[in-house]
Amino acid sequence: MSAMKQEKSCEKISKRTKPATDFSKVGGLSNHIKILRDTIIVPLLHNNVYTHFNIKTPRGVLFYGPPGTGKTLVAGALATEMNKEGFGKVSFYQRKGADVLDKWVGESEKKLRALFETATKNRPSIIFFDELDGLAPIRSAKNDHVHCSIVTTLLALMDGLDSVAGVIVIGATNRIESVDPALRRPGRFDRELYFPLPSTEARKEILQVHMQTWRHKPANTFLSYLAALTTGFCGSDLQALCAEALLCAMKRQYPNIQKCPLGKVKIEASELRIDDNDFIDARKNLIPSSHKLGNRIRKLSPIIAPLLQHQLETILSRIKMLWPHFFMQFYKYLIGSERYIGRVVLVGSSLQGLTAHIVPAILQNLEHLPALFLDATIMQNKNILSNFCKNLPSVLVIPRVDDLWSFLEINEQMYITSLLEDIHAGLPILIVATYEEELPLMVK
The missing domain is CATH 3.40.50 (Rossmann fold)
Incomplete structure (x- = not known):
């Protein structure tokens, strides 16, 4: 029992010490950040102005785009950024379709209502629905009664936020065309933000964000070359590229790292340096997520x-x-x-x-x-x-x-x-x- 308690306490400590993600750690999405500031943060800071003119502040934002383009990252960073703006402790509730769906009739709707009640009590708060298309698909004869009832409940709960200030609902999906159209109107999801695959300049910004704490950073010219070399990479792919480059650097400087018993080789992190060749080798080892999904967006190859x-x-x-x-x-x-x-x-x-x-x-x-x-x-x-x-x-x-x-x-x-x-x-x-x-x- 003591070991289990110790394990739980370690988990609590790790959650407390984990650095929060803010907008400074989001690269290549400066315009999205500007829109979120104008749509959510400014109306909440100046709610009295909106009340004076009898205008409802925005209540929801829908993120859509390919996987790994930063939708979940931006939602979490928004909560941290609101903490900095003086709103107090902003509660962040993240749910996926599997977290809400239940095998018992009526339980899914009950979970949704409980979630909105908790978020209302702990205002200001953000409710983030990841993979919204799985929770609120298009209501049709093909969908069963359970999904139709969940969508109807979600619509009613979002309409009920009109009289509640300080609760923001964010949805994220890879397939916006599969989300019920009733959710996609002002008053529910007021804005829709498309998260594209990052451009060459955006990929360079993302790489710079991942390397901002490094002691030995690659040259700016090489970063530009690496950004051009990673066409089709999303944000999570670029993070994986940095991790793979680190592994290549460790293998290069410590060739016997895999042969020696565990703990026998001590690696000095401060002396480890990731060279340009490590990134080139790492690029050869990775296949971008967009290519795995059958992406049909690519540049002309040097041969063609x-x-x-x-x-x-x-x-x-x-x-x-x-x-x-x-x-x-x-x-x-x-x-x-x-x-x-x-x-x-x-x-x-x-x-x-x-x-x-x-x-x-x-x-x-x-x-x-x-x-x-x-x-x-x-x-x-x-x-x-x-x-x-x-x-x-x-x-x-x-x-x-x-x-x-x-x-x-x-x-x-x-x-x-x-x-x-x-x-x-x-x-x-x-x-x-x-x-x-x-x-x-x-x-x-």
């Missing part, structure tokens, strides 16, 4: 670039000339007042590298925008396609549309055609289609 670079630059220059706003990451859109939609059709075969090289390279230049590939798998769940068109701005890719058309039934062809026709010209959606032989008449 001499053949297709001119064609790529021609296509990008045409898009920039007609729709320059798609290349501006934080462009302010006046939805409904201006024409933003873009439609591009590319002709060529897979043997010419169109689908395998050109389209991924186009998306790499637009990596700050969410992209969806419309293929046979997406047609099995039409809700994903219709809900994705609500993500603004975004890129919709229809590869090999002539092959897809021959595979689809007439009702599915009509569905895609009507969906493309219904996309309003004032919505910032770039549609990129490719075909080899002949464009289907309905699409033309």
